[in-house]
Amino acid sequence: MTDTEQRATGTIDGGTGTGAWAVLLPAERYDAERLVHHDTLELTGLDGVARPRPGEPVAVLVDAPPRLVALGRVAAATGETREDPDDPQSEAGPGTLVVTYTRRAFDRPVAVDRPAPHGPVSPLDVAAWRELADRLGPPPSRRTWLVSLDLPIEATSPAEAVGIFWSYVQELGPRELPAFVSPSGDELAMQAFVLGAEANQDPEEDD
Structure with a gap:
């Protein structure tokens, strides 16, 4: 199941583990996760840090200012991962930590009133994780969009x-190609998006 399908369960429940975790994304990784849809977040280079257990809940955060961008659950590590998630041709590296997304908010991050974690992966109290998850509110309604690239x-x-x-x-x-998106049945509302944000493609309006 991908995030384009509605998940009925596993969105804000605390899981069966004894703890929760916070993952801090660097700015460049946040951009990669925001621009291209991924079902999982794969983290490498975590030697020497605490290891979450499969099934434990995760809050994915970014800093400056601290914001919540996703929720997930620890999955079993894969045999290999891509060093650059924005480049499918990048060299593979050893698998370390895999988080399956259960709720994504990359386009509408939620401000949090707690400092961002100091490391890439930090323990988080389950009650604190629930408080962060509640900030997202109920999942937004879904609709069909037409997306094209000419x-x-x-x-x-x-x-x-x-x-x-x-x-x-x-x-x-x-990062460079404009994609055109409109609600299904309302093509006159078409908008161009570059870098995950609306971009004006009419040079006359720039004058």
Whole structure:
């Protein structure tokens, strides 16, 4: 099940473990998780830090200022992970900690009134985790969106054009390519998004 499907359970319950955990994302990792949908958060390079147990709840935070961006649950470590989650071609590294997202709020982070953890993974009281989870409120209602990406491609055949298209998508990605999104049935409300935010694509309006 991906986060595009509604999870009916496991969103704000404290799990079966004896504790909870806070994960602090650096700014560049936060951008990568915000721009490209991932079902899991894979953390490497955590030698020497406390290890959460599978099933324990996690609050994912960013700093400056402290904000809650996701909830999750510790999963079993994978055999390998990608060093750069924004680059599917990056070299694989040893698996360490895998968190399965149960609630994502990357586009609408929630301010928290507690200092951000000092390390990448820190123990968190279950009551404190519940308080953070409650700040998210009920899951927002879901609807169908139409998302498109139009690129003018010069090629000798339709098949070659499609291949060049996917090369551009892999090379440029959401940091440079504008994606166009509109509610299903209301194409006149179409908006362009770059870097996860609405971006004006009409040069006349910039003048």
